[in-house]
Amino acid sequence: MLQFPQFVLVSGRSLWRTFELLCVAALLVLVCSPTARADTLYTYTGNDFTVVDNPGQLPGGIVALDGSMTVTTSLGSNFSGYVTPTAFSFSDGATTLTQLNAPLSNDLFYFTTDSSGNITGWDVQLCSAGPGCPAPLMYFETVNTPAWGADDAVLYVAANGSSGDAYNSSTPGTWVDPISTPEPSALLLLGSGLVGLIGTKRKKFLH
Numbered sequence: 001m002l003q004f005p006q007f008v009l010v011s012g013r014s015l016w017r018t019f020e021l022l023c024v025a026a027l028l029v030l031v032c033s034p035t036a037r038a039d040t041l042y043t044y045t046g047n048d049f050t051v052v053d054n055p056g057q058l059p060g061g062i063v064a065l066d067g068s069m070t071v072t073t074s075l076g077s078n079f080s081g082y083v084t085p086t087a088f089s090f091s092d093g094a095t096t097l098t099q100l101n102a103p104l105s106n107d108l109f110y111f112t113t114d115s116s117g118n119i120t121g122w123d124v125q126l127c128s129a130g131p132g133c134p135a136p137l138m139y140f141e142t143v144n145t146p147a148w149g150a151d152d153a154v155l156y157v158a159a160n161g162s163s164g165d166a167y168n169s170s171t172p173g174t175w176v177d178p179i180s181t182p183e184p185s186a187l188l189l190l191g192s193g194l195v196g197l198i199g200t201k202r203k204k205f206l207h
Contacts, residue, residue, distance in 0.1 A: 039086065040074040042119065043067075046142060046152045046173035049092075049166040057164030058156055063093035065142055065152040065173070069109065069124075074178050079113040090126055090140050092154045092166070097140055102126045106133060112145070119175040121145040135159055144172045 046065035052058065067090030071083055088109075089098045106129070112121035122144055129137035139155040153167035 039070050039072060041068055041070050041179045042075075043176045043179075044069075044090070044124075044142065044173055045176070047168050047171045049152070049154075050168045050171070052164070052166045054162070054164035057158065057162050058154075058166060059094040061094035062154065062166050064168075065090060065092050065140060065154065067091060067124075067142075074117060075111055075113050075119070077113060077115050077117045079111060079117075081110070083109045083111060085109060088126075090124070090142075092140065095138055095154075097126045097128055097138060102128045102138075102140075106130070110145070118177070122175070123148050135161055142172055 044065075044067050048064045049062065052062075067088065069085040069088040071085050075083065084104060085099075087099055088107075089096060091097075106127040108123060108125040110123040111119055114120050122142065124140075124142050126140040127133040127137060128139070129135070133139060135157040136159045137155075137157050139157075140153070141155075142152045144150045149170075150172050151167050151169045152172050153165060155163060155165040157163040
């Protein structure tokens with residue numbers, strides 16, 4: 001009958017114990033971290049534009065205003081106020097405005113939510129130019145509040161002052177339920193924990 005060396009049996013049991021610890025650590029981090037620290041993504045789907053003024057001043061392909069924004073925490077229930085997203089992206093089908101070409105200093109994000117945390121009112125304004133939005137510029141807006149009306153609109157102004165716009169008065173789109181995603185730091189924490197456990201067990205094998 002084959003006789004296995006004692007250190008082989010011990011190493012086998014230790015490896016299995018290490019595997020169990022790694023599984024427990026992964027489960028704890030994945031369950032706890034995303035709920036404690038997570039970004040929240042809100043996505044907006046607009047309706048098609050119904051009115052176009054001076055189409056010759058607009059780029060081809062303009063259809064509707066769609067987009068998304070990411071905030072560090074969800075808006076929550078019965079919220080009313082301004083927010084500063086960590087990232088955003090809105091497109092009219094021809095042009096996309098993000099925090100890279102429409103700096104937050106020129107933009108506005110205002111929201112209200114109901115008791116379930118769903119967005120019921122909003123005013124999002126994005127401007128590609130500098131302070132005061134001088135020409136040339138690209139300006140996007142989606143709004144649905146009693147005080148400011150309701151529409152989706154885009155405006156393009158050339159350097160010579162000529163302009164064109166498209167909009168769908170009184171028929172803005174909708175925001176879908178937010179999606180929470182783990183921050184990169186949570187994933188880094190998971191990786192660090194696993195590496196630490198592996199390193200600890202490796203030292204025990206070597207001694």
